[in-house]
Amino acid sequence: MDSGAALGWGIPIGLGLAAFGSGIGIGLAVKGAMEAMGRQPEAIGKLQTAMLIGAAFIEALTIYSLVIAFVLQGKIPAA
Amino acid sequence: MLAMWQSHAESGQSDAHDVHDDALHSAQGADGSTHAADAHAGAQMDEHAGGHDADHGGGHEAEHHHGPKVPELPNLLGVVHNYAYLVETKPEYASLKNPFTGTVMQVDHFAKGLGLDDSNGDHFTAFETIIFGFVVVIALCAFFIGASRQLKVRAEKGQKLNGKAMFTEIVYTFLEDFFAGIVGRDSVRKHLPLIGTLFIYILCCNTFGLLWLGKAPTANLSFNLAMAAIVFLYVHGTAIMKSPAGWLAHFPGSLPSPKEMGGLAYVLAPILAVLFTVIHIMELFIQPASLALRLYGNVLGKDVLLGVFGGLIPYFPTHAPFLFLGLLLGAIQALIFSLLSSVYILMWEPHEHHHDDHHEHAGAHA
Numbered sequence: 256m257d258s259g260a261a262l263g264w265g266i267p268i269g270l271g272l273a274a275f276g277s278g279i280g281i282g283l284a285v286k287g288a289m290e291a292m293g294r295q296p297e298a299i300g301k302l303q304t305a306m307l308i309g310a311a312f313i314e315a316l317t318i319y320s321l322v323i324a325f326v327l328q329g330k331i332p333a334a
Numbered sequence: 335m336l337a338m339w340q341s342h343a344e345s346g347q348s349d350a351h352d353v354h355d356d357a358l359h360s361a362q363g364a365d366g367s368t369h370a371a372d373a374h375a376g377a378q379m380d381e382h383a384g385g386h387d388a389d390h391g392g393g394h395e396a397e398h399h400h401g402p403k404v405p406e407l408p409n410l411l412g413v414v415h416n417y418a419y420l421v422e423t424k425p426e427y428a429s430l431k432n433p434f435t436g437t438v439m440q441v442d443h444f445a446k447g448l449g450l451d452d453s454n455g456d457h458f459t460a461f462e463t464i465i466f467g468f469v470v471v472i473a474l475c476a477f478f479i480g481a482s483r484q485l486k487v488r489a490e491k492g493q494k495l496n497g498k499a500m501f502t503e504i505v506y507t508f509l510e511d512f513f514a515g516i517v518g519r520d521s522v523r524k525h526l527p528l529i530g531t532l533f534i535y536i537l538c539c540n541t542f543g544l545l546w547l548g549k550a551p552t553a554n555l556s557f558n559l560a561m562a563a564i565v566f567l568y569v570h571g572t573a574i575m576k577s578p579a580g581w582l583a584h585f586p587g588s589l590p591s592p593k594e595m596g597g598l599a600y601v602l603a604p605i606l607a608v609l610f611t612v613i614h615i616m617e618l619f620i621q622p623a624s625l626a627l628r629l630y631g632n633v634l635g636k637d638v639l640l641g642v643f644g645g646l647i648p649y650f651p652t653h654a655p656f657l658f659l660g661l662l663l664g665a666i667q668a669l670i671f672s673l674l675s676s677v678y679i680l681m682w683e684p685h686e687h688h689h690d691d692h693h694e695h696a697g698a699h700a
Contacts, residue, residue: 318628321634
């Protein structure tokens, strides 16, 4: 397998793996926030803010791999 | 990212070499041609140079213009530029010549020479970003200057209240309440001019990309890095101005004291101090970089999604359902950029030892 074909397979699979991981992460974060909101509806504002911050940090990891995908995209030879 | 910039710097250089080689080559061709005595030497050289460079331009077009590397929806400046480029690649239209070599100059090389080439390899996108960025600035200025005129609480007979001002007040109240929950009610008015402006500006930039023939300026890494640099300077500027010692004390963090741990603290504290200082210095630069990258990746990802779906069927808006997704994403990313900026402000401002505060907790995540 030449490097171009390896990139062509690797970029989408790697991006999918990154999305898989951060999907689980954000799911757990939102689950926790939702449970806390259900338990303490008066704290919804603060919980939402903290959840958004956490989700932003988790999501950033996928975005890094997306950026890397864009960077490497030009190196995939046209089929 | 560094690698990306470097590769671009290299490609720019190699292109510059190409131009140089072309010029040399055509000059040699003119010198070496046997019937140079018959024709006017200068005209001959011009013709050679023009023909050669037109070829070169054609090759370039194949490289750059046969579909951009990253699919995106057309925008006004891109359409105009592509038309201008088409005209320019035809030698009979080319009138702009380099006075030194007699070769035709390409817009491409101008842009690269000025460092305006950006990561997409599509040479004009940097101009588009800058121009559309300023369009949003001018639109916002026009709106908010209008909103600050004729402020009245009660209308006289036959007068109307300033609707823009009322709308602005609603927006301002929302922003103040929201950020008061993070930086605290007492300091929100100090920081809101920057954070609130960032929120409104990024929101408008993101939404601008959804308009027909518009393009989101935030889909460009340099643009976002500039905003992140402003946040970086503001965060550390305010922290240092408040208390330079407090800012420095942030680097080693809170170390174990002999009171809590006994003699072990004398061994542990220096090691931990060095370790935390290294980590915090890295954090210093990772924070603005991740701020910029997050916005860039999200908005570019959205633009590519719209570009792919918009290109499925010609002249039919297959991407319409995703416009709503884009609206939501733009709002959330604007909120997250300003939210994280305020969290960084809070994180880096000197500690006053109120650990029961929830603000400290929010900062600990970052």
